[in-house]
Amino acid sequence: MYDVAIIGAGSMGMAAGFYLAKENQRVVLIDAFDPPHSEGSHHGETRLIRHAYGEGESYVPMALRAQELWHELDRQVDEKLFDPTGVLNIGDKQSDFVKNVIKSAKTHGLNLETLTADEVNERWEGFQLDNHLMGCFEPDSGVLMSERCIGAYRHLASKAGAQFKFNEQIQNLETRDDEVTITLSNETIQAKKLIVSAGKGTNQVLAHLNEQLPLKPTRKTFSWFEADEELYHRNHFPGWAYDVDGKTFYGFPSIENQVVKLGRHDSGYVLQDPMNLAPFGHYENDLADVTSQVERIFKEPMSHAEGKVCTYTNTPDGDFIIDQLSGHDHVYVACGFSGHGFKFSSVVGEILTQLTLHGRTQFNIEPFRLSRFN
Incomplete structure (x- = not known):
């Protein structure tokens, strides 16, 4: 027993x-x-960990305790599990996402720096954000090797x-x-x-x-793009979350293999059979979504290197x-x-x-x- x-x-x-x-x-x-x-x-090697949470500040105490436990786990094994790249939250100045990030940081005393689009583009030359956007940078956040x-x-x-x-x-x-x-x-x-x-x-x-x-399995995709190490290496480029015009993306700097990774968090295809996933490229927007994002926010053009599929299983809320x-x-x-x-x-x-x-x-x-x- x-x-x-x-x-x-x-x-x-x-x-x-x-x-x-x-x-x-x-x-x-x-x-x-x-x-x-x-x-x-x-699967997919990496995940972001953010503390100033745009999805709602009720998550923040859990995120902070999770970070403590990841540090503890990191100390108990020989492999590197957490990479403190920092995370840049990008959004429209008046968006709920940005407001929630700033509010949760103030409420919980988190280390957060707010930046204009020009300041983001100047600090990280790989970005080319439009003027109506802003960034909220969390230097204590980063990437987990999932x-x-x-x-x-x-x-x-x-x-x-x-x-x-x-x-x-x-x-x-x-x-x-x-x-x-x-x-x-x-x-x-x-x-x-x-x-x-x-x-x-x-x-x-x-x-x-x-x-x-009440769970809804949804087919999702994520991709890797070849990247210029001088601009996008983790030593001088952060992870990021992007919430603009009803579209949500996330991404990672080049950590070990000269590619950046990004995917779209919203949208996707609801699955009748969660064990049956159409391969990457089956739908036109598998590549089109992430390619348009690369063209919109990055300074340098990138070539698509690889795409994979996964399943989101979420609740209605x-x-x-x-x-x-x-x-x-x-x-x-x-x-x-x-x-x-x-x-x-x-x-x-x-x-x-x-x-x-x-x-x-x-x-x-x-x-x-x-x-x-x-």
Whole structure:
């Protein structure tokens, strides 16, 4: 009998597995693949971590704690997990995005510098922002090496005693008052508590309990462009988030391989089957969206080097789900993180550990309760 079973050992699940194992819990992590892998929301090498949050200042305490935990994780492994490139938030001067960034920085005393478009273009010569835009620069933010982070949590979770069941499909799932029973292809696992953090496969898992959550899997793309190292290397160019005219993009400087990476956060194609993704280039705007962004904000022309597809799995309001499953007091669900969630996976792992062990957490998770959809 395990203390906790975790179905979905990606970003949030692997972090929770480590923190639970560190608390001497008998933990088993189950995944349909072998993490880190390309089927989850953590692939593509890099993710931004921002603190002055344009999506709403309620996220800021979690972002700051997440950063502390990333630094702790970085010190425990030999690989570099966090790169302090700084992050430039770009938007129209009157946009809600920029206003939220500035407000959250003031409320929480964050290190933030506001810059005009001319000041941005002068400091980072690779940019050519239009005059109606401005930048909010966070020097303490940066880039997380997402796949390395999952690998680091996996390594430390294993050292702490966590067990893994990978490349496994859930054949059946049953709950009773004080335990859950998980049937895999060749064995049955019992645990006192269950965490479901299966990303785009969450509803597939919960179907065994006759439960479904309001999640919308969406096909997304991201790309790499060849870049001039003199302008776009991480030593003298930041990560960035761009929210203008209803379009949201994100991007990364050249960190290790002479390319910049960028993608579009909004839009995409809703998936009827989240396991079936059309390859990059299937739709014309797979390349057109990011190419137009490169032409709009960068000084130098760039050649497209590579594109990939991924899946966003989001809630109707774009906020996370972190809660007990209704009618199943020993089952917790954590999902709906795509697009802006990876940076929080360290602290979400800690939150799930606290909820599982104590039934409470010091963070305000009321905005993430399932009851908001009733």
